[in-house]
Amino acid sequence: MAEVEYDAEDTLDFDALLIASDEEEQGTTEDEVDEVLRRTESDGSEEEDSDNESTSSWSSDISPHDPWIFSGSCGPDDEVLSCQEPIDFFELFLNDEILDLIVKETKRYGTHCSEDFQETDSEEMRRFVGLCLQMGLVKLPRLRDYWSSRPGFGGHAVASKIMARNRFEELLKYLHLADNENFDGDRLYKIKRFVQLFNETAARLYSIGKELCAKGGYTVRIKIYAGKDPSRHELLADQVVLELMEGFLDEGRIVCTDNFYSSFGLAEKLISRRSHLVGTFRRNRKGIPKEIKETKLKRGQLCCKQKRNGVLVLKWRDKRDLYMISTKHDATVGTSQKPEVVDDYNEMKGFVDLSDQMASYTPFVRRTMKRNSRSPDIQDTLSSNTLAVDFYADASVQVCSFIRLAQIPTSVFLDVIHNAIPR
Template identity: 35%
Template sequence: MDESSSEEEERGSSPSGSSSTWGPCKESVQKHRFSGDSGLGVQLNITVPVSVYKHFLNDDVLKLIVDETNRYANQLRSSVTLSRKSRMQKWRDTCKSEIQKFIAILIAMGIVHFQKMRLYWSQKSLYRNDMIRGIMNRDRFELLLKCFHFSNNADQTTKADRLTKVKPLIDLICGKFQTTITPGESFVIDESMVPWKGRLFFHQYLPGKSHKYGIVYAGKTETTKGKRVGHGHEVVLQLTTGLLNEGRTLYIDNFYTSVGLAEELLENKTCVCGMLRSNRRGNPREVCAKKLKKGEILARENRNSVRVMKWQDKRPMLMISSNPELAENVVPSTSKNKKGEIVMKPKSVLAYNKAKKGVDVSDQMSSYYTCIRRTLKWYKKLAIELLLGS
């Protein structure tokens, strides 16, 4: 059983989810008006994509990669006895310009995908890639890939942070995103799967993803175990730092949602809308257990103005919302049934689908030209996805 499954069991039904705390939905109350800032915090020429990319792959990121790649290569050379024919005997320190060329080759490999990297340097006309051959020879590329690194191994004395091998890179990239753009009234938290089937104790199995096995998050650590709230709750509170108390609405999937989270965010003038797992602690049992016919809706609201709604489509959909504007009433959607009739859907479902669409399209577009390879170590896969796939 993976960690996400065990977390669900820990959050199962409890007395706080009894029907006495839930009742019919009240008339909509006034939503907190959006009072925050939004948009770009820097000047970017968005008409030139490479300039936007270089804004994130800046000198600080390149310096980190250069320094740690050189450090790791020299640590590797000094820690083992190299044979006379070892490629590491030919190692010379890399530089910013060469790392940029190396990343350019990775991007090109994502656009034109071969099963084996060595085929890009093949003499055969079917595989020959003169651009890549002209940028860097094969042996140097493979040597850089072998030593591609993002942190100092000598500093990794604790297992408290499972992402320690890529933590400096994550901090730089996340910090850059936070200073570049501020979300508007609606914002989304979602997770992406980095494919991984190898041995890694915090890899996950999510059957709903296109890649069912991979890295989504680092799992529970000693700093999160035993807390009063679940891991997903903690993640949301961390990611919404600086965005609360300004009248925003957060859209999240059932990995994160819970009644407790919705109540806590609402206390901070932030609404929630999203899918909900039926075994979350605090759920109204009447709604979760009710069998509905197609098109039927059942909704209940608790004393803290959090609503839980069940709507029967092709399958039952359980949703949670604390935004009074996203009620359980149905409105026309853009889809039609087999008879050509417009399908009626709850406002909360339509709003959720619209908000999540951007994330889903981004993941879809990224998958078409993925630069990650099966042969890479997990932390290199994760780093390449951060640098080239996000």
């Protein structure tokens, strides 16, 4: 039976990179980030520009550069607007097609591995997912403790009313998303179809507007890193951004990136596809004008240069020097006493942080012997998108609060157990 092999070293390094990149503003030094970068693919974030690039390509005459009118559609699908309760939103993502895939492949794998495996169905799988939601909301030391009636664990064995512990463990053991017999060598084969269905569903239910980092923290597409790809011709960082933006280019959209993904090369590629880049920038990127690097600033001061095609590199001094890149901004300072490019970046990044916050409300992770059991961390994203589409559905009356968002996973779980417990 074919099994997927993962390059553990590559994956661990990439995870470390993301952590370092996200935490840099919280005290991680750039030397520490450099060390993480050296442990990833050597060409992952290199810049094609040369340090010896002619200074004549940069100008001190700065102007805004936004020549494209956004031509895409934006807003929730009618399916979203017709939902009434949190469970309705959740079932938009955990829909029949996804449930059928999980049920079919779990049955296939379970019966292959054990003659005693009892086949499952969609209703039982919904109860299984409901218990997973509860385990994300209520933390207990061991899996079996959710079936305990001991006072120390609350004295209410809710799980036992939904599903026997042995049955839950059996489903968890044989949970599968693909037929192993058809393994095609793709490292992500075991979850590829599941991710594809999620991406199709997310794109159908909400059309992202001009800013790809949207209010509500909605995740419109997932791409999972699976180690170094020897057939790749693009730089890793550029390829990730461009692949995630497939279907969203050429319509005047804006993508926000952190300092690992931002580069002059990526900015040029996006401009050629009528799209904007706004992001933080690493101070040691090749191609940054020497004048920008060497200028000493006092707090609140800035310096910047711009290319003829609109690519702006800006250095602004706050508690430390902050480098930014943008293909649409000028050097205007807003009412916050920060450059507008910084304010806009912080706003867009805040939506990403909101998505992470919402996913944290349902962080069910049970480490098992099977590496791919944790891969549908996508369940967290299902929950996060449930909260986001609820936000969009109610945006017209502005009734979305963080307290309410935190309560939605609980509401979904209560609906699941209400339907599961015999009356």
